[in-house]
Amino acid sequence: MSHPLGVSRPDLEVTDLPTPEEVFKVSKVGGKEIVKYAIGPSLIALGISIGSGEWLLGPLSVGQYGFVGVGWVIVVSALLQTFYNVECSRYVIATGETPVVGWGRVPPGWALWVPLSVLIVIFAFIAGGWAASAGQGVYALVHGVPPAADAVEPRWWAVGLLVLVFLITASARRISRALELANWVMVSAILLALLAVCLLVVPFSQWWEGILGFVTPAAPPAGITATQLGGLAGFTALASGLNWYVMGHYRDKGYGMGHRVGYIAGLRGERNEIRASGVTFPDNELNRGRWRRWYRLLMVDMWGVFFVGAMLGMLLPTILMAQAVTMSGQQPTRANVPTFVASALGDEYGTVVFYVALVVGVLVLFSTQLGIFEGMVRVTTDAANATSPRLRALISGDPRRFYYPFMIVLLVIISVIIFQSVPVGLVEWSANMSNLGALIYPFLLMYLNSRLPRPARPRPWHYVILVLNFLFFGFFFVNFIADFIGDPLVTF
Incomplete structure (x- = not known):
């Protein structure tokens, strides 16, 4: 028995969903088991998230322009x-395929979408701005x-941090689990340290x-560029x-x-x-119940x-940045934002606080580079393994x-790029290239998810929100490209 889905890829084999107890090897999944076994991919995503927008671009924008007109965008x-x-993960949980493999089922087929998607992810993230910024710390x-x-030594520290990512994955028994544990430690330390510092000084x-800035709709502040916003x-x-490149961890989980x-x-x-x-699974009462459990x-x-x-990862660094601007009487720049706070x-509280803030900054940016670097390798591996019988035989x-x-090849390439530009400039480029994905993948996702077994299909309003993703992030990408080649469509 099989389930046809899309084009150019084999039909999905059909069998029953496993239970959470079967997967996590426990007798019953309660609150303790959820924390211990079920939570995980979100931590890898959160480790990536608390870094680029939260530690660099958000604080930079707030430090220069304030909260009003910036907070609601966040x-x-x-x-x-x-x-x-959630919608990307829906497909992974229902089929066991990572999104980069699933895209190959969308017309005209894998020969377009799979290599294109790998190239977009690598092109967006290969700049290595997070490692370069962590190297400054x-x-x-x-x-x-x-x-x-223009110091060179921080770039070499950044290369060393990339090597550390390789060592973490190489020492693992199961790579996703090693990333989860690393992010449990780093994300917990980051949020607790930021909360403590903010309570003390802000x-x-x-x-x-x-x-208030987060919940007050307002026009973007005058002077902020399309690229920054x-x-x-x-x-x-x-x-x-491009969030989909991280959601494949639900398969490995x-x-x-x-x-x-x-x-x-x-x-x-x-x-x-x-x-x-x-x-995938058959549409019957047994599997409908199991699907609802996995979805919860x-x-x-x-x-x-x-x-x-x-x-929290955006609120705490931005209010801390606002306070740092007040204390110093200066504004952050793209060059100094990784160490500005x-x-x-x-200067205000002494050496100990200086080093605590530096350690937090390094953890923030390293956790991001850990997830991004590994994610580029993972996406390429999944794509090659799924689409090339010759490669599967070779390995x-x-x-x-x-x-x-x-991973070694990418490490060398990123190490070269790190020496070519200001770290925050590299991150801004990657962020705007990520918005390109919003012009493409919401529609690919709607195609795939609408063809899942009936219990796993989205509700109609889910498609509306995917279109909103296309409109919101797509606008910023189009404006970025217009700004890059000439004049932006919208100025503030």
């Missing part, structure tokens, strides 16, 4: 992106002062101004139209049909073959962890034989 972006994440930790704008009036929108909660398809093992793990094509776990992971964490706090069905050599 909230709308976070709401739309979290919903989009490491330099300041070592030397006690922020680096000069007055209540600044908290209130930040919260588009970067802020694109990277507020992840990567707008074993959510739904991901349990039937396989995962990418680390070098210390057992060899594990990933099926080239996905699996997804909602907890995305709305209860990712959305809440992303909003630490410098301002250090003897072991994805690691492609994954790790390709």
Whole structure:
């Protein structure tokens, strides 16, 4: 028995959904088990999210222009992106296929969408701006002062952080699980440290101004560019139209049909073959009930962890930046924003606070580069494994034989690019390129999800929100391109 879905790819095999208890190897899934076993992919996404928009672009915009006219863009972006994440994950849980493989089922077929999608992801994220920015923080930790704008040593620290990403994945038994654990530690440390610092140094009036800025609709502030605002929108909660490249972790976590398809093992793990094509479930009472359970776990992971964490991850750094601007009497620039808050706090409160802020900044940016770097390798590995029988034969069905050599190649390329531009400039480029995905993938997703087994299909209003993703983020991309080649369509 099989389920046809789309074109140019094999039909999906049909079998029953596993239960959460079967996947997580527990007798019953309650609150403790949800925290211990079910939560995870959202943490990887959150580790990426709290970095680019939250630590660099959001604070830079607020530091230069204030909260009004900027805050509402942050909230709308976070709401739309979290919903989009749920819709991408719906497909993964229902079929066990990662989105980059699923795109190959959309007409005209995999020969267009799969390589194009891999190229878009790599083109958007290969700049390495997060590693470069984290390298600035490491330099300041070592030397006690922020680096000069043209300093070379921070770039070498950035290369070292990329090597650390390789070592983390290489030492894992199951790569997704290693990323989850690393982000449990880093995200918890980041949010707790930011909360403590904000409670100590940010007055209540600044908290209130930040919260009001989030919920007050207003025109963008005069002087902010289309590129800045588009970067802020694109990277507020992840990567707008390209969020799908992270949602494949639900397969490796074993959510739904991901349990039937396989995962990418680390070098210390057992060899594990990933099926080239996905699996889905029959429409009957047994599987309808199991689907509802998996969908509830997804909602907890995305709305209860990712959305809440992303909003806190944006509020805390932005109010801290606003306070740093007040204390220092200066505004951040693209060159100094990675260490601006630490410098301002250090001048006001001393060396200890300076180093605490630097450590938080390095963790924020490293967690982002960890997820992005690994995600580029993962997407390419999944695409190649699913579409090339010759490659599967060459690697003897072991994805690691492609994954790790390709990671080394990317490491070398990113290391070269890091030396070519200001880190925040690299991040702004990546953010606006992410908005390109919003012009394409919401419609591919609507095609795929409308053809899932009936219990897994979205409701009609879900399609409306996907169109809103297209309109909101697509506008910023079109404006960015117009600004890049000449004059923006809209100026503020």
